[in-house]
Amino acid sequence: MxxxxxxxxxxxxxxxGSALVAAAQLAPAGVEVVIYPGLGDLPHFNPDLDTEAPPEPVLALRREIGMSDGLILSTPEYAHGLPGALKNGLDWLVSSLEFADTPTILINTSPASVHAPAQLREILTTMSARLVEAAFVTLNLRGRGLDAAGIAADPDLSAALAGGLERLVAAIAAQPRARW
Ligand SMILES: Cc1cc2nc3c(=O)[nH]c(=O)nc-3n(C[C@H](O)[C@H](O)[C@H](O)COP(=O)(O)O)c2cc1C
Incomplete structure (x- = not known):
C-alpha cells in the first residue's frame, strides 16, 4: 500500500515535515509513505494552463496521486488560513480525475491552529476526497523542537501517529479507492 x-x-x-518523516518511519509493514517533494515547484494555479497538456510539475503531482492508495496532509496555519503552496497544489487537483475518492487524513501538529484544519475539511470535501476522520491525528509539536527521530522516539506521539496510520490503512483495505 x-x-x-x-x-x-x-x-x-x-x-x-518532521511529523510526516516520522509517519513514514512508523508505517506498518507493507505500507510505504512517500513524501511529495515538489509542492513548491508548481506554477501558480491558472485555469488557462489547466488544459489537456498542463505544466509538467502538475502532471507529476497528479501521477503521484493516481499511484497512491491514500493521502496524508500535514500543514501549518498562516494568518488563520492555509499556506498558499498547499492551497495552490489542491487547486491543481480540483479538475484531475485522479483525486476524487482518495482516502485522506490530516495531521495537525498544533492544536491551537483551528482555522487551517477547518478550511482543509471544507476544501477536501468540496473536492470529493474521502475523509477518514477516525484516523485524523493531532500532535502538539509547537515549540518542542523535535525532529522526526524525536517524534518517533516519543511514546505518546509515536502511538498517535501509528494509530492514525493503522486506522487509515484499515479504512483503505475495507474500501480501496479506484486506481488510475
Ligand atoms: C506568516 C505566519 C503566520 C502564522 N499564522 C498563524 C496563525 O494564524 N495561527 C497559528 O496557529 N499559527 C500561525 N503561525 C505559526 C505556524 O503555524 C507554526 O509556526 C507552525 O508550527 C509552523 O509549521 P512548520 O514548522 O511545519 O513550518 C504562523 C506562522 C507564520 C510564519
Whole structure:
C-alpha cells in the first residue's frame, strides 16, 4: 500500500515535515509513505494552463496521486488560513480525475491552529476526497523542537501517529479507492 504525504510547510526544518518523516518511519509493514517533494515547484494555479497538456510539475503531482492508495496532509496555519503552496497544489487537483475518492487524513501538529484544519475539511470535501476522520491525528509539536527521530522516539506521539496510520490503512483495505 502506498500513501502520499503532502506537507504545507516549505521550510527545510519543519515540524509538519518532521511529523510526516516520522509517519513514514512508523508505517506498518507493507505500507510505504512517500513524501511529495515538489509542492513548491508548481506554477501558480491558472485555469488557462489547466488544459489537456498542463505544466509538467502538475502532471507529476497528479501521477503521484493516481499511484497512491491514500493521502496524508500535514500543514501549518498562516494568518488563520492555509499556506498558499498547499492551497495552490489542491487547486491543481480540483479538475484531475485522479483525486476524487482518495482516502485522506490530516495531521495537525498544533492544536491551537483551528482555522487551517477547518478550511482543509471544507476544501477536501468540496473536492470529493474521502475523509477518514477516525484516523485524523493531532500532535502538539509547537515549540518542542523535535525532529522526526524525536517524534518517533516519543511514546505518546509515536502511538498517535501509528494509530492514525493503522486506522487509515484499515479504512483503505475495507474500501480501496479506484486506481488510475
Ligand atoms: C506568516 C505566519 C503566520 C502564522 N499564522 C498563524 C496563525 O494564524 N495561527 C497559528 O496557529 N499559527 C500561525 N503561525 C505559526 C505556524 O503555524 C507554526 O509556526 C507552525 O508550527 C509552523 O509549521 P512548520 O514548522 O511545519 O513550518 C504562523 C506562522 C507564520 C510564519
Amino acid at each position: 502506498r500513501l502520499l504525504a503532502l506537507c504545507g510547510s516549505l521550510r527545510a526544518v519543519s515540524s509538519n
